[in-house]
Amino acid sequence: RKEVEQDPGPFNVPEGATVAFNCTYSNSASQSFFWYRQDCRKEPKLLMSVYSSGNEDGRFTAQLNRASQYISLLIRDSKLSDSATYLCVVLTGANNLFFGTGTRLTVIP
Amino acid sequence: NAGVMQNPRHLVRRRGQEARLRCSPMKGHSHVYWYRQLPEEGLKFMVYLQKENIIDESGMPKERFSAEFPKEGPSILRIQQVVRGDSAAYFCASSPPSTSFTDTQYFGPGTRLTVL
Numbered sequence: 074r075k076e077v078e079q080d081p082g083p084f085n086v087p088e089g090a091t092v093a094f095n096c097t098y099s100n101s102a103s104q105s106f107f108w109y110r111q112d113c114r115k116e117p118k119l120l121m122s123v124y125s126s127g128n129e130d131g132r133f134t135a136q137l138n139r140a141s142q143y144i145s146l147l148i149r150d151s152k153l154s155d156s157a158t159y160l161c162v163v164l165t166g167a168n169n170l171f172f173g174t175g176t177r178l179t180v181i182p
Numbered sequence: 183n184a185g186v187m188q189n190p191r192h193l194v195r196r197r198g199q200e201a202r203l204r205c206s207p208m209k210g211h212s213h214v215y216w217y218r219q220l221p222e223e224g225l226k227f228m229v230y231l232q233k234e235n236i237i238d239e240s241g242m243p244k245e246r247f248s249a250e251f252p253k254e255g256p257s258i259l260r261i262q263q264v265v266r267g268d269s270a271a272y273f274c275a276s277s278p279p280s281t282s283f284t285d286t287q288y289f290g291p292g293t294r295l296t297v298l
Contacts, residue, residue, distance in 0.1 A: 169240070
């Protein structure tokens, strides 16, 4: 079983739509969680960390459910510039950072 | 302040040759991480280095791969006797000193290795 699993998509949504991505992780001892964004053939960039209480950054909301080992990312009022692949990332142990394969989002005008 | 630099951006090698990938961390950063991204797969951690020390190489293949981060100069990921399965994007990331692994890592643009 993979450490981190994501629906690869693609998600094709119109501008202004709300879209949610989910991610599950297999190791209950995982302690830190992140969402990264990766544009086509570019490097990953940190979008936001995910805290147990949930956190929001503008149009982006991240939530963590430790009991279900589940992380989510909600994007409100989608923009064309949100089109990218969103990577769920989990830290397990001291140095073991595991990346999901990513969920591809395309925002359509 | 320049970001993480990697070179070359694209590298083509024939089977059996050596590939050397370079990474210069952001100014003031002393922690370097190497990741590999195979086509249609997620990034996989390979190795974590600080100046002159390998901290964690649990993700490195046991043979043909090595990494270093000398006191002076860039970090080098070396792949000897490359095979077609080594074709991938190799990303380097860096973070400041006195940080934990969980702190923000800044990624370089990657080196795309193609083995013919």
